[in-house]
Amino acid sequence: MNVSVVGSGYVGTTVAACLADLGHEVTAIDIDTEIVETINSGETPIHEPGLAELVETHAGERLHATTDHAALRETDVTFLALQTPSREDGSIDLGALEAGTRDVGEALAEKEDYHLVVVKSTVIPGTVEERLEPLLEEVSGQEAGEQFGVAVNPEFQSQGSAVADFMGPDKLVFGAEGERALDRLDELYAPLVADNGGIPIVETGRREAMMVKYANNVFLAGKISLINELGNLCKEFGVDSYDVAEAIGLDERIGAKFLRSGVGWGGSCFPKDTDALRAAGREAGYEPELLDSVVAVNDGQPRRMLDLLERHTNVEGRRIAVLGLAFKPGTDDIRGSRATLVIDDLLDRGASVAAYDPVASDAMAEKFPDVEYVESAQAALADAHGALVVTDWDEFATLDGEFDDMEQQIVVDGRRIVDSRDGMTYEGLTW
Ligand SMILES: NC(=O)c1ccc[n+]([C@@H]2O[C@H](COP(=O)([O-])OP(=O)(O)OC[C@H]3O[C@@H](n4cnc5c(N)ncnc54)[C@H](O)[C@@H]3O)[C@@H](O)[C@H]2O)c1
Numbered sequence: 330m331n332v333s334v335v336g337s338g339y340v341g342t343t344v345a346a347c348l349a350d351l352g353h354e355v356t357a358i359d360i361d362t363e364i365v366e367t368i369n370s371g372e373t374p375i376h377e378p379g380l381a382e383l384v385e386t387h388a389g390e391r392l393h394a395t396t397d398h399a400a401l402r403e404t405d406v407t408f409l410a411l412q413t414p415s416r417e418d419g420s421i422d423l424g425a426l427e428a429g430t431r432d433v434g435e436a437l438a439e440k441e442d443y444h445l446v447v448v449k450s451t452v453i454p455g456t457v458e459e460r461l462e463p464l465l466e467e468v469s470g471q472e473a474g475e476q477f478g479v480a481v482n483p484e485f486q487s488q489g490s491a492v493a494d495f496m497g498p499d500k501l502v503f504g505a506e507g508e509r510a511l512d513r514l515d516e517l518y519a520p521l522v523a524d525n526g527g528i529p530i531v532e533t534g535r536r537e538a539m540m541v542k543y544a545n546n547v548f549l550a551g552k553i554s555l556i557n558e559l560g561n562l563c564k565e566f567g568v569d570s571y572d573v574a575e576a577i578g579l580d581e582r583i584g585a586k587f588l589r590s591g592v593g594w595g596g597s598c599f600p601k602d603t604d605a606l607r608a609a610g611r612e613a614g615y616e617p618e619l620l621d622s623v624v625a626v627n628d629g630q631p632r633r634m635l636d637l638l639e640r641h642t643n644v645e646g647r648r649i650a651v652l653g654l655a656f657k658p659g660t661d662d663i664r665g666s667r668a669t670l671v672i673d674d675l676l677d678r679g680a681s682v683a684a685y686d687p688v689a690s691d692a693m694a695e696k697f698p699d700v701e702y703v704e705s706a707q708a709a710l711a712d713a714h715g716a717l718v719v720t721d722w723d724e725f726a727t728l729d730g731e732f733d734d735m736e737q738q739i740v741v742d743g744r745r746i747v748d749s750r751d752g753m754t755y756e757g758l759t760w
């Protein structure tokens with residue numbers, strides 16, 4: 330099948346390269362010429378395990394990139410994989426998505442045969458029917474359900490395992506009106522289904538499909554906040570929350586995954602999607618009290634790390650090491666990272682911060698230029714009066730003699746990654 334993907338960022342590039350690998354002819358369309366040139370030269374604009382190999386294999390063959398939206402006329406299906414960032418009040422900014430939808434509508438105006446537009450971006454239920462579809466009709470002069478269809482197919486990939494997640498999903502969710510759209514989605518995903526016999530396909534309405542995406546993310550964020558609240562209680566009672574999590578995870582109704590308590594969740598999705606759902610709920614007249622608490626618990630965890638540290642030392646005027654800046658290991662992405670709140674609070678309390686991350690220092694330096702960024706955990710720990718561990722990079726698990734250089738060996742671990750040792754005052758955040 331001929332497929333176009335509008336927006337070649339984290340999601341779009343993965344989707345485009347994976348669909349090419351499944352045997353489709355794929356055109357990636359982006360307004361950023363650098364992204365387009367990078368893909369056409371056989372390289373990936375974003376870093377994900379396995380993605381470079383896929384782009385290198387298929388670029389110039391089954392995968393092409395362009396800035397020209399007219400290219401989508403040569404395809405049967407167009408994915409919209411454009412950014413939907415948060416506004417100040419938590420609601421999502423549809424500016425880029427609507428501009429991209431307009432571009433698609435203009436291209437469709439000159440297309441004769443039926444075309445399917447598939448929304449991959451995460452948007453509040455109702456957005457597709459009330460804003461994107463009417464916009465496509467207005468700009469293309471065509472009628473939805475007749476000359477073109479609009480379906481919803483949310484994406485569940487995680488950063489750091491995007492290719493593996495796309496190629497081996499837990500489920501496929503197709504939100505569509507009418508058989509023609511569903512048939513096309515079935516045909517598109519047939520090679521993936523054939524490779525992974527038995528993937529559940531959820532065929533549902535478009536609003537439901539979008540709500541599945543929000544519910545999935547918010548449920549996981551809520552699960553982490555719940556284990557964090559339980560972890561905070563465990564800490565008060567002198568109980569190891571990781572032992573408790575292991576035991577409750579054996580109950581299949583609870584499940585073992587996403588029960589790692591600590592400094593909390595970040596990233597480009599959980600914070601944005603939780604905020605968007607709360608804002609949309611409020612606008613609809615519903616007070617999402619539980620979701621407000623899910624966020625409040627998450628935002629309280631970084632402060633708890635500092636409070637724990639200050640039980641042992643005064644941070645004012647002292648050097649404090651921050652180990653880990655990325656929102657999770659395996660990425661240089663600091664969006665929503667708990668390290669931002671940790672550093673903010675440390676600076677507020679008058680500490681001088683020495684930060685180390687294997688890959689995310691440059692990104693954090695743009696936000697906090699006055700922090701000292703060093704090249705190793707050892708350099709961050711040298712002469713420090715305390716260390717806060719914010720990201721669970723594997724290398725932190727092997728730290729040992731490096732702690733000898735600290736002025737005071739006080740470590741608050743927000744990710745259960747550092748091993749305590751003789752002479753160290755070790756505080757686990759939730760154990
Ligand atoms: N990042 C993830 O892991 C993830 C996972 C699942 C769902 N999502 C959702 O997918 C959507 C995309 O997220 P992302 O992280 O890939 O965003 P991104 O910012 O990485 O990528 C968006 C791309 O769209 C391009 N673009 C903007 N306007 C355009 C236009 N008019 N025409 C063509 N290209 C245009 C940008 O240049 C950019 O390359 C969001 O709604 C997000 O919530 C993201």
Ligand SMILES: O=c1ccn([C@@H]2O[C@H](COP(=O)(O)OP(=O)(O)O[C@H]3O[C@H](CO)[C@@H](O)[C@H](O)[C@H]3O)[C@@H](O)[C@H]2O)c(=O)[nH]1
Pocket residue numbers: 484485486487488489546549553586587588589590591592593594595596597598599656657
């Ligand atoms: O037990 C856990 C698991 C995760 N986290 C934290 O939760 C955040 C998010 O982690 P993860 O879900 O692995 O990363 P994302 O790449 O943000 O992926 C989420 O967001 C994507 C974008 O919507 C979805 O597609 C994915 O399904 C969803 O897992 C990170 O800060 C983790 O450190 C914990 O604190 N404890």
